[in-house]
Amino acid sequence: MTTSTPTVPSIRLSARAAAAAASPVRALLALAARPDLLSLAPGLPAAECLREDAVAALVPEILGRPGPHGPRALQYGPTEGDPDLRALLAARAGRDTEDVLVTAGSQQALDLLARLLADAGECVVVEAPTYVGALQALRANGVRAVGVPGDAGGLRVDLLERALRRGLRPRACYVVARFANPSGAVLAPDRARRLRELAERYGFAVVDDGAYGDLSFGAVAAAGDGDDLWEGDPQVIRLGTASKTLAPGLRVGWMVAPPEIVAAAARLKQSADLHTASLSQLVVHRLLADDDGHRCHLGRVRALLARRAAALRAALGAHAADALEVPAVAGGMFLWVRLRDPRLPAAAALLPAALAAGVAVVPGDAFHPSAGGERHMRLAFAALPEDHLAEAARRLGAVLAQARRSAA
Numbered sequence: 001m002t003t004s005t006p007t008v009p010s011i012r013l014s015a016r017a018a019a020a021a022a023s024p025v026r027a028l029l030a031l032a033a034r035p036d037l038l039s040l041a042p043g044l045p046a047a048e049c050l051r052e053d054a055v056a057a058l059v060p061e062i063l064g065r066p067g068p069h070g071p072r073a074l075q076y077g078p079t080e081g082d083p084d085l086r087a088l089l090a091a092r093a094g095r096d097t098e099d100v101l102v103t104a105g106s107q108q109a110l111d112l113l114a115r116l117l118a119d120a121g122e123c124v125v126v127e128a129p130t131y132v133g134a135l136q137a138l139r140a141n142g143v144r145a146v147g148v149p150g151d152a153g154g155l156r157v158d159l160l161e162r163a164l165r166r167g168l169r170p171r172a173c174y175v176v177a178r179f180a181n182p183s184g185a186v187l188a189p190d191r192a193r194r195l196r197e198l199a200e201r202y203g204f205a206v207v208d209d210g211a212y213g214d215l216s217f218g219a220v221a222a223a224g225d226g227d228d229l230w231e232g233d234p235q236v237i238r239l240g241t242a243s244k245t246l247a248p249g250l251r252v253g254w255m256v257a258p259p260e261i262v263a264a265a266a267r268l269k270q271s272a273d274l275h276t277a278s279l280s281q282l283v284v285h286r287l288l289a290d291d292d293g294h295r296c297h298l299g300r301v302r303a304l305l306a307r308r309a310a311a312l313r314a315a316l317g318a319h320a321a322d323a324l325e326v327p328a329v330a331g332g333m334f335l336w337v338r339l340r341d342p343r344l345p346a347a348a349a350l351l352p353a354a355l356a357a358g359v360a361v362v363p364g365d366a367f368h369p370s371a372g373g374e375r376h377m378r379l380a381f382a383a384l385p386e387d388h389l390a391e392a393a394r395r396l397g398a399v400l401a402q403a404r405r406s407a408a
């Protein structure tokens with residue numbers, strides 16, 4: 001009897017799957033497990049801010065809450081989200097419950113919007129630099145990301161206007177208006193107003209990702225705190241998340257949008273995951289519903305971020321002042337630093353030496369939809385205590401000094 005080797009049919013990936021690139025930031029996240037490495041790469045919230053004790057206390061209580069078919073936290077729920085959480089998020093936004101869709105992190109909202117707002121081959125404008133996950137969501141859905149430069153005042157709306165006049169026709173414009181990832185920029189109110197006018201005139205959607213909006217700790221933010229940049233405009237699609245203030249592992253985010261957009265996004269969400277995890281939604285609801293507790297918690301998170309940002313800036317000033325320009329930041333979790341010495345190679349070329357020296361950073365080109373960012377790095381300061389941040393800056397400074405000596 002002869003035995004034949006079973007043939008494995010070769011599996012061909014769709015063009016969509018083949019085009020979906022892995023995030024360079026998530027690749028660096030894997031390195032965070034290396035015990036000798038101090039990683040300024042991934043945007044992890046501080047472990048001290050994860051509300052571990054509050055979640056541990058809430059879970060048994062939530063599991064004890066009955067629904068018509070057993071504990072609500074363990075049963076299927078509506079695609080649009082848990083009714084209590086939707087109502088709470090709507091009330092905080094001054095909107096109706098049907099304007100809110102709860103998503104599996106705001107990343108899912110980005111994916112749904114990429115599918116909802118643009119067809120394959122159409123384009124969406126993003127501020128350059130921008131959040132890598134937004135670029136991934138667009139690319140994975142065959143949507144072209146067109147970068148328009150930003151500065152400390154956020155998206156250069158004047159440059160967008162010039163491009164629109166020349167014929168650019170985006171389906172949407174995506175911004176992280178407060179404490180952008182990676183730049184920390186805050187969109188200036190006059191630019192926000194102009195952006196809305198342009199959106200009306202040229203017929204595109206404005207999406208504001210508020211992932212870091214609550215994480216203010218500096219003077220710029222204090223001035224803008226409590227003001228609504230969009231003046232209540234219901235047409236602006238706003239994203240929020242529990243990831244940066246409560247716990248990213250819960251995977252709870254949300255979209256606030258006109259009800260037709262919410263309904264269409266819910267139809268797409270159904271095919272992805274039916275609904276966001278019920279237990280996570282109920283935990284987030286309880287954490288946010290405790291107004292005083294949440295306000296106190298946010299105060300602690302902001303104070304910790306302020307200390308860590310200051311520690312990293314001070315250490316970079318001590319160890320890398322000649323090599324790096326380090327702008328001030330008023331909120332969020334990142335420093336967006338520029339290689340100021342023209343003799344230094346691009347940031348990506350410095351990464352191997354940085355890793356060898358025990359410090360990880362994200363080279364700036366990862367945040368650009370096409371060329372750009374080669375002379376920038378993103379340094380995340382939220383997750384490391386001050387002494388580790390100081391040591392990371394010392395190591396980075398040594399790498400930069402060595403690279404400058406080699407170039408001389």
Ligand SMILES: Cc1ncc(COP(=O)(O)O)c(C=O)c1O
Nearest residue numbers: 105106107131181211241243253
């Ligand atoms: C600007 C921005 N938006 C969205 C996300 C996604 O967060 P999540 O899916 O955890 O809500 C991130 C995460 O880093 C981010 O930086």
